[in-house]
Structure formats: C-alpha cells, structure tokens
Amino acid sequence: MDTRPPETLVIIGSGPSAWTAAIYAARANLRPVVYEGEPSREMIPGGQLMYTTEVENYPGFIDGVTGPELMEKLRAQAIRFGTRVEQENIASVELGQHPFRLRPSYSDEIEALTVIVATGARANWLGVPNEERLAQLGGGVSACAVCDGALPAFRDKVLAVVGGGDSAMEEALYLTKFAKEVRLIHRRDELRASRIMADRVLKHPKIKPVWNTRVVDVLGYDEITGIRVENTVTGEKSDMPVGGLFIAIGHTPNTAFLNGQLDLTRHGYIKTPKAWRTATSVAGVFAAGDVMDDYYRQAITAAGTGCMAALEAERWLAHLGLGESPVLETAEAPVNLTQEWKAS
C-alpha cells in the first residue's frame, strides 16, 4: 500500500465540469489532481465536446469555438493554477471508508479526502457504417439537436431524427425551427414517448413519422447525403436523401466504475438528493456534469455544476479543519464517517 498522504481533492473526468471544478479548486489552494481518463472507442479525454466541431452556444466565444479547442483552453486554465493531471482512468473506488481509496488503471492506489465525480455520460450511437466518421468530421451526423441543430448546415434541409422516446420527440420538435421537414424514424409502429409529447410531434405539420424503420448505413463522403433504411417488417431496404441525421436513442452515464457505491437513479445517473447541491449519498463525494444531469446536458450547465462541486468540496474540507471557507455557515454538516475519521 502506498504510504503517501491522501490527496485533498481528486477529480475524476475531463469534460467541462471536471476542468471547471479544477479551476475553482486550484485557485482555492486545494491542489486538485484530475484523472482525465484514457482514450477508448467509447470515450476520449476532453469528453463529449471532442466529438463536435462548432460550439456556438458557450458564452464568451462570439464567433464560436471548436469543441477540442474549448476543452484544451479549459484544461490549460486549470493547469495554470496548479492542477495536476493524470492520464489514466479511475478503474474502481472504495467509498465506504475515509480517506476514500481510488484505483487508477495502471498506477498505485491513491487516497483522497474529497472526490468529485465528473465522468459524464456518452450518447448512444446506432453503430452503423459511416456514422462515427461523419459525426467526428462535423459532416451532418449528431447526437445533440439542441447543440447542433441551429448550425447553418442544417437550415432548410430535410433532417432525420432516430428514436421513439421523449428525448427524440424534443429533438424533433426543436429541429422544426430550422428544418424544411423532420423525418422521425422509429423501428416500431408506435412511440415510447409520453402521450403529450407524442401528440405534439404527430400533430406537427413539419414532422413526418417513418414507422417500422431502422437506419442501416449513412451515405456521403465528407458530409451526409442520405441514409439507407430497412423496413423492420418486410426487410426491404431503400435510400432516403437527408441533409442531417440526429441520433436520439439515449445516453449511458459513466458510472459503472462506482460499482454501486453511490446512490444512482434508475437510469444510472448519480443522485444528488438536495436541490441546487452536488453532494451525493456519500459525504465528501460530489458529482458534477452530465453524470448527475440527465436533463440539461449542456457544456455550460456541466461547467456550472463543476463550480458548485468545487465550492461544496472546499466547504466540506473546511468542516474537517483542513481549510478555510468564507461561507462556512452555509455548508452541510459532515456525517459521522467524517467525524470518526477526524477523531482517529
């Protein structure tokens, strides 16, 4: 077992929430260490914005900014204030004792007095040919209509939305503001969405449902020209010209490594039981960004909760006598676990 002293604050993740938490924590002299993760087929350090070209709705960038450039700036800003960065995943955690124990994929186990989980969520993709390539090229395939729908490339085009739940309904309705027509592609002949959302969609003059259909290929070299679809009843295939494809088949929060040690919602997101707080079911562990937010899912809201988590961690540490917080009186009292540790 490593004998080095516990880290004051470990931040797990590398999207806007993680780097914002690191900026706040580093400026508060908490000497945070960020485990930014490793590249894999499903995730890359820097988070979901690494998969997008133009970000036009992050405040402060009048002419927009590319996702990777924004993430590089946030990371550099965190490092400027003394954040240390480890290029590893946290593979598992032990949160039932304090200090908490965290196991990186390759290096030795570490201990931490506070932890911010900012591991995000990943959009589910169809897994069909050319989808990933065109999404990464900014070639008209996206998993976020609210983020990308207003881009000039999608204006006045026929757009396809894949999905049958409430998020797909929201994406389809949102796209009607810009599109000439929205085709809602669903593999069954009825929607899974709530009645009210389904009604709004089915009554909308710009939305055309395409039932019993699944996408089997995305057509186009640098940008989408259409999709190949298959009728799920007859098996018949045909090509449908579209100017954009929006996948809305849900998200998977990156919480598997927690192994059930934090309370999760039924969809696997970390529960933060109090409104406007990032504290989780374990005192001293905070959650920020899309891993605890299945509603807004935006870079700016992720950054906002990253700020909240860092401030809450700072106040919690102050309760342990490990720092000073100017607004200590508003902080939550730590649970017995902490007091036991402090007494030992």
Ligand SMILES: Cc1cc2nc3c(=O)[nH]c(=O)nc-3n(C[C@H](O)[C@H](O)[C@H](O)COP(=O)(O)OP(=O)(O)OC[C@H]3O[C@@H](n4cnc5c(N)ncnc54)[C@H](O)[C@@H]3O)c2cc1C
């Ligand atoms: C295609 C697309 C386009 C988008 N465009 C926009 C846009 O224009 N504007 C906007 O506001 N939002 C946009 N979004 C949404 C935005 O990207 C997310 O809301 C935001 O990135 C969430 O940030 P986050 O900090 O929660 O973490 P994420 O961005 O989800 O990143 C978390 C990262 O943490 C790392 N990680 C995960 N598990 C571990 C682990 N165990 N150990 C270490 N590291 C780990 C991984 O590298 C992971 O990628 C878009 C999303 C997508 C998919």
